[in-house]
Amino acid sequence: MDFSLKQGTFSTGLPYLAFGSGKPLVYLSGFTMTHTVPPPGPQRGRAARLVAPFVAGGYEVFWTNRRPGMAAGMTMGDVAAEHAEALRTRFAGPVPVLGHATGGSIALQLAVDHPEVVDRLVLASTAYALGPVGRHFHRDMVAAAGRGRSGMHRAAPGITRNPVLQRLLVAPLWLAGRLNPPPPDPSDMTAMLLAEDSFDVRDRLAEVTAPTLVLCGGRDHLWPPEMFDRTAAGIPGARLVRYPRRGHNILAAPEFVQDVRSFLDAP
Template sequence: MDIPITPGTFSTGLPYLAFGSGEPLVYLSGFTMTHGAPPPGPQRRRATALVAPFVAAGYQVFWTNRRPGMRVGTTMGEVATEHAEALRDRFAGPVPVLGHATGGSIALQLAVDHPGAVDRLVLASTAYALGPVGRRFHRELIAAAERGRSGMHKAAPAITRNPLLQRLIAVPLWLAGRMDRPEDPSDVKAMLLAEDAFDVRDRLAAVTAPTLLVCGGRDHMWPPEMFHETAAGIPGARLTCYPKRGHNLLAAPEFSTDVLAFLGSR
């Protein structure tokens, strides 16, 4: 499938790639080592593969990252406000928002603080706050970035509980991190610290958009109860769990099928 791709920047400085044409669907990316749109090459091909099912269904998918130049000390509330202003300036009304991992944290903060910006909400691999494994991973990523190194191999415990498998997958994770290593780690540090302080557990009832939360049974960034507590706290939210999937569940065929069914339901 040959998908037209249009790069752009929202009014508040958020970079995006617009894939295809049709009704808008805003996709807030998971964690990235740099605050920019995926460049041509492997990163863009991966992004294209993730959004392809939604483009085929008639959506124009706005793959969105955080604003470059984020200052350390920025709060998740400030990040959400940047997104709300960007969406209001770009679109005529509320739009469906799909957020994965870090993007899911932003999407949830957005829906809590600015409910009028979100038409339908899909939260993938995220919860009302970071889990303990996620917090530890963030601390290790920050320390590695400040030394100019890749810390992505520290994500292995979030992928598997098996010590042998952790050692086996650490090498490809480390290599992947080196390919995407930023020259200036300040954006990474700012976003990680903002997400570390993120916690909307007591405000979940403020979400007014119909919500689907999707998680993997093998995603160890959060204990399973945090996914259930998040869904239970959002009025009318649905929770879908794939027992054999992990953190990166967006490529799973059942994910796009379930999300499209949710987006099309009224």
């Protein structure tokens, strides 16, 4: 992948990696344990592969994380306000925003509270609020972080509904958590998890004015399917695309890339 890369910080402290050149596309990342950009090496390589199809389509993709040093008690509205000010300062007008998972929750809150900064909205693996499985997982991760552990083994119910497979997944997920423990200071991670835990814009979906595409995996059990349905139905003119055989991480799926590029490039 041969394209330009710049590392920077938006005016409100949000760190970003800017890949390529051309029309701006703001990508709000999914959950991360630290509010940093992927470091050089395998993590940055994965981010580059993720955005490469959009860079090839003529976009400068701003891979964006949350602000380091989040204050305890911040709400999703507070987080969205920081993003809105960052986009106003950096860009001359509204820009397309693609958010995945936690980033999708922020993107949706941003589009509800600050519609003037969002040109087109792509919501990947997210809904108007956390689903019950996702909510339990977040709370388990907060509790585990307080003990210096990751709590990743609690993710099994979000991967499969089969109780036997859930039990089989506990060990490899636990090992993955041991290999990728929470940072010594998990306050940013905890603040973001708790902000998303109280996130709920179901009654405000009609306030979204940007053209919107909602995408989800049919095997993403962090939310019940009807929550994705209600999210798309509540946003005026939104379209829902469900990939029956995909789980939570739909970003690298060829059909996802094709659907998102077609949506972003439409007149």
